[in-house]
Amino acid sequence: MKALAPLLSTTLTRRELELARALRERLPEAMDTHATRAFERRFENWLGHGHARAFMGGRAALAMAIRALDLGDNAGVIVPGFTCQCVLNALAFAGAKAQYADIEHTSLGLDVDAVRAAITPGTRAVMVQHSFGLVGRDFEAILQLAHERGLKVIEDCAHALGARHRGLPLGAYGDVAVYSFERSKVLTTIHGGVALANDAEAAQRLCALAEAAPLPAADEIDAQLVSVMHDYWVRASGDAAGAERARALWGERVLPQMWPEEFGISVPPRYGQRMPSAIARLADAQLDRLDAVLARRRAQTAYWQHWASKRGIGYFDAIDGSEPAWLRFPLWVDPALKADRHALENALGVEVGVWFTTPAHPVARTEAHCPRGMDACQRIVNLPTLLPASHPHAAA
Ligand SMILES: Cc1ncc(COP(=O)(O)O)c(C=O)c1O
The missing domain is CATH 3.90.1150.10 (Aspartate Aminotransferase, domain 1)
Structure with missing residues (x-):
């Protein structure tokens, strides 16, 4: 059978391979947030908007963004009837309650009439998911509805890094937004993501949450760097012998897309972790090529x-x-x-x-x-x- 071109086409290059190798050798130095802060500032400048803080996943960033909006206590958040468990978990772990509303079939976004019908007295926010990086047919109408009804808007830009609407980047429209650098996304660090706050109060909370968030342990960061090297060889290099060697050397340490506890009821520690410099350097290198x-x-x-x-x-x-x-x-x-x-x-x-x-x-x-x-x-x-x-x- 002939090989299929991979779906999870990666943007990893030799530059990230060498960087990951070098970072593994001086991991203690890369376990701070010095480069993370530099990356966040660059990300803010690149978007021209908001206060960015990086965490260990888009789902972790989403949980933080919801906490930054103070949406705990079972606050209702409208989500599309076309989403994933990671999103529902992030809401649940932050103490919010998902309220499903239907989508439209023009561009797979939330349907504004369905959103209106789903609003209850407990609803506090709408999560607009830009699926596959598209802008939904009713995006502007939903922003208007949220404004009229006093609801916060969360933009899920996990698929939409770099997308724009009427000249502005996606993520600039909501009170908060999240981006993902998971292995299937526009750029990848295997796991990682950014929460962006456009609202001043949310920005203050987000910065405080980031300040208090622990870094992952050294062996977790090392496993992620190994996963970057593995994915470069297996998904990007086009070198069959290199891919074989990488599988044999590192296959067992490669990080999964979801951990078993994400299918249960406990909160994986990663939902609370800050992105360390070692991972931010990899994201930063790819931003050059975005x-x-x-x-x-x-x-x-x-x-x-x-x-x-x-x-x-x-x-x-x-x-x-x-x-x-x-x-x-x-x-x-x-x-x-x-x-x-x-x-x-x-x-x-x-x-x-x-x-x-x-x-x-x-x-x-x-x-x-x-x-x-x-x-x-x-x-x-x-x-x-x-x-x-x-x-x-x-x-x-
Ligand atoms: C729409 C959407 N939002 C959020 C996420 C979570 O992103 P991450 O995998 O970086 O945690 C995903 C996951 O892949 C997703 O598809």
């Missing part, structure tokens, strides 16, 4: 759009005024094709992603009052938007 990465993702999207339209396959387009990040290229397919995606994978020579398969992906869940979200869970698959230049489907 514009080039986004340009490639957009060119590949134009290629896939043409490909899908020629075949009569349902796909999505940017709404007026938006420049999506296109973390993935979502397709609207028959449920049978989603259930057995291997035919599509073999025909295209790329791995096909299935998220989200339930409103709490990957955990089974039914939200009957979100029929469009449930339908999307049955029908949305996604294609990679960063392919090796030699791949037959790579954009020219």
